[in-house]
Amino acid sequence: MFDYNFHWRPVLKSLPDLLEASLVTLQVAVLSMIIGIVIGLFLSVLKLKARGPLKWFATCWIELARNTPALFQLFFFGFGLGALGIHLTPFFIVLAGLSFNNAGYLAENFRGGFNAIPETQLKAARSLGMTLWHAYTRILVPQVLRIVYYPMTNQFVWAVLMSSLGMLVGFRELSGETQFFASKTYRIFEYFAAAAIIYYIMVKLILFISKLLATRLFRY
Amino acid sequence: MIQIDNLQKYFGQLHVLRGIDLQVKKGEVLSVIGASGSGKSTLLYCINGLEQIQGGTITVDGVEVHDKGTDLNKLRQSMGMVFQQWNSFPHLTAIENVALAPKIVKKKSKSEAIEIAKKQLVHVGLEEKLNVYPSELSGGQQQRLAIARALAMDPQYMLFDEATSALDPELVGEVLETMRLLAEEGMTMICVTHEMGFARDVSDRVAFFNDGVIEEIDTAENIFENPKSELTQKFLSKVR
């Protein structure tokens, strides 16, 4: 009943390629986080402060990002835009999809963060003659980023794992690369087991570094 | 000089300030007393343009605060404000708290801003706490930090909104002492306060606020020794 022979040698041989692909995974995840944080901040402020079309826009974005499958979001930037004649490379499809998703999720976290800051912080900043922009960038946002630091870390982990959907739009990140070798050698289990271990180590590393960074960043 | 004429302020249907006329001259210390909800904080917010107004005018050194063409960010540099809830910026050390606005608002160089900040922290007696985060400061120290932060902008006026009412009783004294020092240095001040002793000893005039109007305004001595309005008398007998 159990007559599958494990062959790990091919996996070992392509390990350098897998590791390189995991760097691609990290790269797209990091970029999507940076974009997601910036857009997420704007969305949360729009949802909190804006009225009319701008608020509506932010709400739609957040609702779609949080309440539809991440895979569909990716497909939208791939096949959806493709149907409209806009053809992104696999890298940009994944980057756009992940950024869209990150921004939506993070926006809700940020909104909670902004709400947790006493309104007098903004008043105090303005009373010193700071512009609205300065009050936000120097006073409010740094505090928000601290409040949502751990949810943000979680979102980063989620982005790393979510990027594996990239293989479905032909992106050669870790999963795509794994799939490529697996179907070439038919050592499907071995390759995906190896990839799973690499994902696991990446996530653990991210969590570890994030903890370390927190102690250096937040001395208050 | 701060000149207020027939100031009207609504929050929705709520008529909070109902025709305020007030003049504060250079070097004068005015205390504002009155029951909770009578509009004292709102008046301060209106004076430095943190709140819109629905009628009347507020003029500061000839500049109309709520005029569309007024550069509020510039105007606010001439008016320091200290709030009831301590709101030092928690993510910055004491010296960073004070140096930030001179740096980004007044565009001072970093070393200049640090110099100014140091000077003001010494001024309020926090020279030992330069690199400490607000969370490690007592309420009284945080309030003095807030005063230093406002002073670092070299304001012409200081607006205090119940700067001591959120403090433990034993910490009130040090903050009042700092305010008294400022008054002696000739700073023009409007102090919303529940500290009748301070109002009586430090201020030139006292305004008693009741339900959105100034019920009575007079010298500290007159207000406390022989108030004319019955409402003032009633209020004072309650708080004393």
Ligand SMILES: Nc1ncnc2c1ncn2[C@@H]1O[C@H](COP(=O)(O)OP(=O)(O)OP(=O)(O)O)[C@@H](O)[C@H]1O
């Ligand atoms: N942002 C706001 N929106 C709506 N109503 C407000 C707002 N701020 C204040 N009010 C109302 O306006 C009235 C005056 O408030 P204000 O804070 O100026 O009173 P105060 O005299 O400072 O009282 P306290 O001594 O409690 O600080 C109150 O009835 C208050 O509920």
Ligand SMILES: [Mg+2]
């Ligand atoms: Mg008040």
